[in-house]
Amino acid sequence: MDDIDVEPVDRVEEPESDEDAAGDGEHGAGGHETDATDADLPAETDAATALPEGVDAPEYVLYGGKGGVGKTTMAAATGLSSAAGGVRTLVVSTDPAHSLSDTYETDIPAEPTRIREDIPLFAAEIDPDDAMEEGMFGADGDPLGGMGEMG
Template sequence: MSEYVLYGGKGGVGKTTCAAATALGRARTGTPTLVVSTDPAHSLSDVFDAPIGAEPTRVREGLELWAVEIDPEDRIGRYRGQIGAALEDLEDLGITLDGDDLDDVIEAGVAPGTDEAAAMDLFVDFMDDPRYECIVFDTAPTGHTLRLLQLPDVMESAAGKLLTVKSQVSSLAESVRGFLGTGDDDGDADDDGPDLDLGAVQERMARVGATLRDPDRTEFRVVLVPEEMAILESERLLSELDACDVPVGGAVVNRVLEDPSPDCERCQSRHRRHRDRIESARERLSQPLAVVPELKGEVHGFDAIGAVADHIEDTGADSADR
C-alpha cells in the first residue's frame, strides 16, 4: 500500500469524505495514519464530527488516526518575511531580478499569498514525522490541486535562481565593502531580518517532487460523481497528472444511487443513468474504479465514514493490487 494517498477532483464531489474513509480504513488495520486537509473550505471536522485543528489531532482514542486542517496563513507569514528580506538585500545594492526570474519566484509561491506553497512545505514536515506510516491528503478543487502538484518543480527552480543571484550579489557586496572600508569589524553581516535558506528550500522541494512521482510511495485518486461533466473533468485531470508524472491509483465514483424503489420511475431512471455513467467512466478513465453508494443525509461520524471505507477498500484502487 502507498505511503501517501492524494485525493482530488472538482469541488463538491466528496473528496474529504473519501480521504477520511481511506485514512480510517488504514487506521483500522493498525497503520498509524494522518489525514490532511489542504482545501481552504475545511470540512474534516464536520465529517469526523470531532474538533480538528491546525496541528495534528488524534481523532479517537485507541485508534491510530490523526487529522489536521492546514492553516496556510501561518506558513505564508514565514515566507512573507523571508522573501521580503531577501529581495531587500538585493535592492539595497541596486540589484533587482529580471522580469522572468522575478515572475518565477512570485508564481512559485515562495512570495507571500500562496496557500499551495504552505501546503507543500508542510508536506515535508509530515513526511519526516516518524509518528505516521500513511498520510492521506484531501486536496483543494482541481485547479488548486494542479498548481499544488506543479509547485515543487517551480519552487526548486526559482529558489535555485535566487540562490545564484544572491551568491553573486553577496560576493560583489563583500568586494565593495572591502574597497570602501565599510565592512563590519568582525565581518558579520546584519542579522536583524529573517533569513531565507534558499538551499534548504531547493532541497525540500526536490524531495517533495521526487516523492510525488514515486509510484512505490504515492498514488493520486480522482473522485467524481456519475455525471457527464464530472467524467470530462476527471479525464482532463488524469491527463494533467500524467503530464506531471504523478502516479494514479484509481478513481472513486461517489454518490451512486443503488437499489432504487421499484415504485419510483424517476429513481429507476436515475439508477439507469448512474449505471451508464459508471460504465462510461470505467472505459474512458482506464483506471481501477471504486463505487460508493449514495448515503442518506450528510456523511457525519465514524459509522458513516466506516461504511464509505468498506466500499473503497472492497473495490477499486485499494483492491486493485490484492
C-alpha cells in the same frame, strides 16, 4: 433517499456476456450459476510486499479534483479504514472551510494530532493562507521565511 437499502458484498460478479444473456434454458433466461471460489478472487496485496526489499517507506494517498466531488469524504473514509486496520494514519486537509473537522465531528488543529484513542488516527487541517504567511515570513515574522541564520 432514506428508503434505499444497500448491503456490503464480498465479491462482484462479472457482467453477463451476450451468450449468457441469451440463456441456455437450464437456469432460465440469462440465469447462470458461478463456480467461483475464494481462490478465484484476487488476493489482497500486503503493502509491505509492494516495496523493494529493504525499503521501508510511507505510502501516500492523495485526493484531488474540483470542488464538491467528495475529496474530503474519501480522504476521511480512507484514513479511518487505514487506521482501523492498525496502520498509523495521518489525514491532512488544506480546505479553508475546515470540512475535515465537520466530517470527523471533532475540532482538528493545524498540527498533526491524534483524534481517536481506539485507533491510530491522526489529522491536521492546515489553513493555506496561514501556511503561506509562515512559509514566507516564518512563525515569528522573520523576513527570511523562518530560515534563521541559514539565509
